[in-house]
Amino acid sequence: MSKILNILRNLFRPPLLDAKGIVQMSSKEEYLKMLAHAREKLPKILITGERFHPPDPEVVIEGGQTHIVNFREIGETLRRDLKLIATFLSKKLGTPYMITEKEKKLVLTGRIRPELIKPRLESFVNTYVICPVCHRPDTTLIKYKRSLILKCNACGAETPVPKI
Numbered sequence: 001m002s003k004i005l006n007i008l009r010n011l012f013r014p015p016l017l018d019a020k021g022i023v024q025m026s027s028k029e030e031y032l033k034m035l036a037h038a039r040e041k042l043p044k045i046l047i048t049g050e051r052f053h054p055p056d057p058e059v060v061i062e063g064g065q066t067h068i069v070n071f072r073e074i075g076e077t078l079r080r081d082l083k084l085i086a087t088f089l090s091k092k093l094g095t096p097y098m099i100t101e102k103e104k105k106l107v108l109t110g111r112i113r114p115e116l117i118k119p120r121l122e123s124f125v126n127t128y129v130i131c132p133v134c135h136r137p138d139t140t141l142i143k144y145k146r147s148l149i150l151k152c153n154a155c156g157a158e159t160p161v162p163k164i
């Protein structure tokens with residue numbers, strides 16, 4: 001964000017700024033020109049939006065169990081409750097789970113191939129994180145009565161999603 005502020009500060013440097021820091025424009029044309037110029041200089045990400053890349057699950061098979069060692073990081077990136085993600089994966093993979101006390105690793109019963117885990121995590125992200133209207137990940141999952149609603153903080157869309 002500070003990068004953007006710097007860009008704006010440069011654009012509004014004196015003599016455009018008066019003593020109170022208010023932008024002084026001599027004409028509407030000048031103002032519009034300045035706006036177009038500012039838009040050009042802004043990082044593209046602000047205008048086009050960025051594709052959301054959650055971390056890939058790091059899978060380690062130990063004995064008869066499958067560990068997702070970066071599960072906490074995944075939960076933090078997706079901003080979703082770990083238990084909710086774990087329940088979803090456990091149901092889709094058809095195996096019980098536990099979450100370790102301290103490191104919050106996800107432990108699934110059985111030896112599960114990593115290539116089975118990734119698409120299911122992606123399916124969770126597509127259904128419970130990404131807004132289907134504007135495709136942004138800035139959403140909140142809300143329990144309303146007996147249903148689950150994905151509320152988008154970017155465009156305001158409210159989308160009912162299947163219960164987990």
Ligand SMILES: [Zn+2]
Binds near residue numbers: 134157
């Ligand atoms: Zn949206």
